[in-house]
Amino acid sequence: MTEKKTKIKGNMIQRRLIPSYIFLSIVAFFSVFPLYWMITAATNTTVDVARGKIWFGTYAAENFKNLVANTNLWRSMGNSFLYAIVQTLLCLFVCSLAGYGFELYHDKGKDILFAILLMAMMIPGVATMIPLFTMMSKVHLLDTVWGFVLPAISTPFMIMMFRQNSRNFPPDIMEAARIDGLSELSIFFRMYMPVMKSTYAAAAVITFMNAWNSYLWPRVVLRKNEAQTMPILIANLANGYTVDYGMLMMGVLFSTMPTIIIFFVLQKQFAEGITGAVK
Amino acid sequence: MGGTQLKKSGMSVGAKQKAAGWGFLIVASAMIVVFSFWPMVSALITSFKTGSAANMKWADPVVFNYTRMFKDKVFMTSVGNTFLYLIIQVPIMLIVAILLAQLLNNKDLKLRGFFRTCIFLPCAVSLVSYSLIFRSLFATQGLINTILMNLHLINENINWLGQTGTARFVIILALVWRWTGYNMVFYLAGLQNIEYSVYEAAKIDGANGWKTFWHVTVPLLRPVIIMTFIMSINGTLQLFDESVNLTSGGPAGTTMTMSHYIYNNAFGTGVANFGYASAMSFFVFIIVAILAVINLKVGDTRD
Numbered sequence: 001m002t003e004k005k006t007k008i009k010g011n012m013i014q015r016r017l018i019p020s021y022i023f024l025s026i027v028a029f030f031s032v033f034p035l036y037w038m039i040t041a042a043t044n045t046t047v048d049v050a051r052g053k054i055w056f057g058t059y060a061a062e063n064f065k066n067l068v069a070n071t072n073l074w075r076s077m078g079n080s081f082l083y084a085i086v087q088t089l090l091c092l093f094v095c096s097l098a099g100y101g102f103e104l105y106h107d108k109g110k111d112i113l114f115a116i117l118l119m120a121m122m123i124p125g126v127a128t129m130i131p132l133f134t135m136m137s138k139v140h141l142l143d144t145v146w147g148f149v150l151p152a153i154s155t156p157f158m159i160m161m162f163r164q165n166s167r168n169f170p171p172d173i174m175e176a177a178r179i180d181g182l183s184e185l186s187i188f189f190r191m192y193m194p195v196m197k198s199t200y201a202a203a204a205v206i207t208f209m210n211a212w213n214s215y216l217w218p219r220v221v222l223r224k225n226e227a228q229t230m231p232i233l234i235a236n237l238a239n240g241y242t243v244d245y246g247m248l249m250m251g252v253l254f255s256t257m258p259t260i261i262i263f264f265v266l267q268k269q270f271a272e273g274i275t276g277a278v279k
Numbered sequence: 280m281g282g283t284q285l286k287k288s289g290m291s292v293g294a295k296q297k298a299a300g301w302g303f304l305i306v307a308s309a310m311i312v313v314f315s316f317w318p319m320v321s322a323l324i325t326s327f328k329t330g331s332a333a334n335m336k337w338a339d340p341v342v343f344n345y346t347r348m349f350k351d352k353v354f355m356t357s358v359g360n361t362f363l364y365l366i367i368q369v370p371i372m373l374i375v376a377i378l379l380a381q382l383l384n385n386k387d388l389k390l391r392g393f394f395r396t397c398i399f400l401p402c403a404v405s406l407v408s409y410s411l412i413f414r415s416l417f418a419t420q421g422l423i424n425t426i427l428m429n430l431h432l433i434n435e436n437i438n439w440l441g442q443t444g445t446a447r448f449v450i451i452l453a454l455v456w457r458w459t460g461y462n463m464v465f466y467l468a469g470l471q472n473i474e475y476s477v478y479e480a481a482k483i484d485g486a487n488g489w490k491t492f493w494h495v496t497v498p499l500l501r502p503v504i505i506m507t508f509i510m511s512i513n514g515t516l517q518l519f520d521e522s523v524n525l526t527s528g529g530p531a532g533t534t535m536t537m538s539h540y541i542y543n544n545a546f547g548t549g550v551a552n553f554g555y556a557s558a559m560s561f562f563v564f565i566i567v568a569i570l571a572v573i574n575l576k577v578g579d580t581r582d
Contacts, residue, residue, distance in 0.1 A: 025394075037412070037416065052429075097303045098308065101304035110301075124517045125519075128314070135318070209403075213406060220542075235523070252412060
């Protein structure tokens with residue numbers, strides 16, 4: 001009898017949630033549709049795309065062939081991967097080391113320094129781009145991976161994220177390790193890094209995505225065709241006099257695939273990475 | 280015994296530890312100084328100069344670039360655009376995001392994970408990509424026009440991106456699409472920190488869903504709301520990718536954002552007006568700073 005009661009109650013709750021379901025379904029549909037359309041458009045001719053076809057076509061191979069013929073696709077994919085991976089590795093190392101230092105060795109001086117560094121969050125990219133461009137051209141780093149990554153390795157956001165998450169790291173472990181004769185640096189490598197695995201995962205996802213998707217700075221620092229990244233490639237594709245929408249969407253698809261895959265595989269880490277510095 | 284031993288060893292290596300602590304954070308700190316603070320100082324100096332990139336000299340009068348920008352109609356339009364996007368898009372987006380988070384935080388709701396994933400998905404798409412997708416969707420020969428024609432809502436294709444009003448509308452729509460799920464994630468994280476018992480108590484006190492939302496959820500989420508607000512303002516003031524790739528700033532520069540105009544002045548074809556661009560970028564920095572401080576002040580007042 002009680003089972004029946006709870007079932008009835010459950011039905012009532014579900015019935016009351018019908019407006020929620022409708023609203024959420026509509027929002028979910030509109031959230032996904034443009035991406036669905038992008039994928040179908042990549043398989044259609046530009047004429048079909050313009051005609052409003054929203055189902056898969058058979059022109060994918062042709063669009064792909066055109067894309068390879070008209071752009072530096074593989075080179076740009078390679079560049080994007082190279083820059084994003086280098087930036088992620090260096091950013092994680094430098095910022096986690098700093099977050100560790102700020103939290104677990106904290107004193108008044110370091111707290112003041114931290115507060116000052118946080119102010120860098122307010123500095124707009126468009127304000128630093130000219131001096132950074134001049135700097136990179138002076139040291140001949142234009143069109144190189146270093147020119148791309150150097151300004152993005154150390155960010156207040158990442159340092160803060162590691163600092164906040166370091167609070168969960170038990171100081172007792174450090175004391176024990178010291179008694180065992182471990183140096184301060186090996187405590188970081190052997191104790192801290194393994195314990196902080198999930199923070200590293202979240203930070204890696206978010207840094208990789210940011211690096212992969214960045215656009216303003218690459219446009220400034222990467223002048224040569226051979227150095228360009230995927231976002232620049234697809235932006236250039238759309239700037240032609242007549243746009244081949246099928247080919248363009250194939251390019252967009254290539255540019256989006258890595259981040260979409262990461263999103264589906266590591267969604268939890270991605271969400272943690274976005275909200276990581278606020279706890 | 281263990282305690283004294285600990286203390287002793289701590290004392291003898293205390294200085295070493297302190298040095299290690301500084302050593303750990305020095306690289307990151309130095310990089311922020313070199314790649315953020317120093318460029319800011321450098322930009323300030325450059326903003327008082329004129330001439331092309333290669334041979335710059337002090338402006339006469341020194342504040343020339345600053346007075347120039349207030350007389351520059353295109354720049355003023357870009358400031359207006361940026362604020363228009365800010366004032367319309369940010370509130371809509373944040374309200375929808377809170378609402379979605381509130382709906383998804385219901386334990387009785389089925390398919391929660393599915394809805395969350397769908398709504399969060401636009402965040403996986405780069406700004407350039409989604410700009411190009413929206414640009415294609417809203418092209419004169421695009422899907423949106425086709426649908427509207429088939430529904431007989433319009434008689435001829437609308438040139439969405441060719442008219443100021445509709446072009447601005449498309450930018451705002453695109454921004455809402457891209458960032459609502461992003462902000463929702465913050466609110467979901469914030470809501471998870473609110474104990475379920477708080478809601479039970481509100482229910483016992485006879486508060487309905489709407490009342491609970493306004494008097495329980497929103498106040499408890501306040502820190503998160505303020506943070507998303509600051510981030511959204513910061514992001515909107517720096518809009519670049521959308522302006523460049525969705526509308527190309529057009530028609531006739533009427534949808535251009537500040538960052539886009541600054542970029543064009545510094546690195547556009549045939550121009551390298553670093554002094555003027557720096558002055559305008561400093562203007563952006565000051566606005567960002569002022570709005571951030573106001574927000575933090577508002578967030579600080581505890582009732």
